[in-house]
Amino acid sequence: MDVFQAIQERHSVRAYTDRPVEEEKRLKLQALADECNKESGLHIFIRYDDPEGFDCRMAHYGSFRNVRNYIVLAGPEGTDIQEACGYYGEKLVLEAQMMGLNTCWAALTFNKKMVKKLIPDGEQLCMVIALGYGENQGAAHKSKSLDALMATGGNMPDWFRKGAEAAMLAPTAVNQQKFKMGIKDGQPVIKKDGRGFYTKTDLGIVKYHFEAASGRKVQ
Numbered sequence: 001m002d003v004f005q006a007i008q009e010r011h012s013v014r015a016y017t018d019r020p021v022e023e024e025k026r027l028k029l030q031a032l033a034d035e036c037n038k039e040s041g042l043h044i045f046i047r048y049d050d051p052e053g054f055d056c057r058m059a060h061y062g063s064f065r066n067v068r069n070y071i072v073l074a075g076p077e078g079t080d081i082q083e084a085c086g087y088y089g090e091k092l093v094l095e096a097q098m099m100g101l102n103t104c105w106a107a108l109t110f111n112k113k114m115v116k117k118l119i120p121d122g123e124q125l126c127m128v129i130a131l132g133y134g135e136n137q138g139a140a141h142k143s144k145s146l147d148a149l150m151a152t153g154g155n156m157p158d159w160f161r162k163g164a165e166a167a168m169l170a171p172t173a174v175n176q177q178k179f180k181m182g183i184k185d186g187q188p189v190i191k192k193d194g195r196g197f198y199t200k201t202d203l204g205i206v207k208y209h210f211e212a213a214s215g216r217k218v219q
Contacts, residue, residue, distance in 0.1 A: 003212045006097040007166045011138025013102035017063040019133040021048060025099050032095050033071075036088040042075040043123055044088060048133070053128065054110050062109025064130060070110070071103075071129040074119050085126040086204025090170070093129060094212065102134030105171055105205075107198055127201060141175050143168045151191070152182035160188060163214025170209040172202040179206050191219045 001011070024108050026048060033044045047070050054067035073083035073089050093103045107127050119125050122151060146164060156164070164181050167190065172178070178196040190207055192199050207218045 001098045003094055003098070004162070004166060005093045005215060007169050007209055009137070010094065010097040011140055012104040012171060013134035013136065013138040014063045014067075014104050014130065015135040016067055016102070016132040017135055018066065020196070021069055021101065021132060024103065027097070029092060029096065031039050032092060036091060040075075040079060040084050040088050042073065042088060043120070044071065044073055044085075045118075046071050047118070052111060054106075054130065055115075056111040058109045059106075059111065064104070064106070064109060065135075067110075067130045067132065069131040070106075072115060072118060072129055073126040073128065074123045075126065077122055077124045077181070080200070081124065081126055082198070082200035083204040083207075086201035086206075087208045088204075089127070089129055089193055090107070090205040090208040091202075091212075094208075096131060100133075102138065103130060104130040104138075106130060107201075109171060127198075131219070141171070142167055144177050149177065149179065151179055151180035151189075151193075152184075156183075156185075159214045163188060163210040163216060166194075166213030167206045170202070170206040172205065173198040176202070179203055181210070184219065187219050188205040188214065188216050 037044055053070045054064050073085040080081050096103050110128050116125055176196045178193050178194040178199045210218055
């Protein structure tokens with residue numbers, strides 16, 4: 001499976017089996033997390049075999065079940081880490097998908113009080129991502145049309161269309177898709193479009209999808 005196939009096949013999964021994540025996959029994901037941390041200055045780490053992270057009323061309200069593994073996205077206090085957490089978190093999500101694992105972003109529906117205890121002093125928590133072998137593969141979400149997400153008109157280069165189609169498939173909070181795409185001076189540009197929940201994190205996720213599929217850096 002390549003990254004574009006992972007983008008197409010990855011859907012949010014909230015219910016998981018008891019099957020443990022194999023050591024080989026744990027090592028590979030940790031190596032990627034370390035690489036992301038070095039590049040971004042974030043503190044991304046992965047908890048395995050720890051059901052407490054999703055053992056709370058909010059998680060049950062959000063239909064999460066049997067989550068035993070999760071990725072924690074954190075970074076320095078006093079800095080705006082949301083977009084970077086979206087970008088690098090989705091990089092891990094797609095790597096997990098290519099390994100045959102399932103994931104789901106969680107902003108509120110997890111045990112925030114417990115997870116915050118894992119964060120060192122001087123750092124802030126952004127979000128977590130449920131991880132493991134799902135009971136199913138999830139379902140595709142409804143997407144806006146490509147035209148509705150474009151800020152500029154005209155003919156699209158093939159690379160831009162491929163990136164834009166991948167961006168359309170990016171998970172966003174309550175499926176709001178508050179972003180616009182375009183081309184400026186031959187380079188791709190993606191910006192927030194209006195207000196919404198967690199739009200900065202969403203923007204990072206969208207940008208990673210575009211870049212991974214198109215091979216072009218977004219401004």
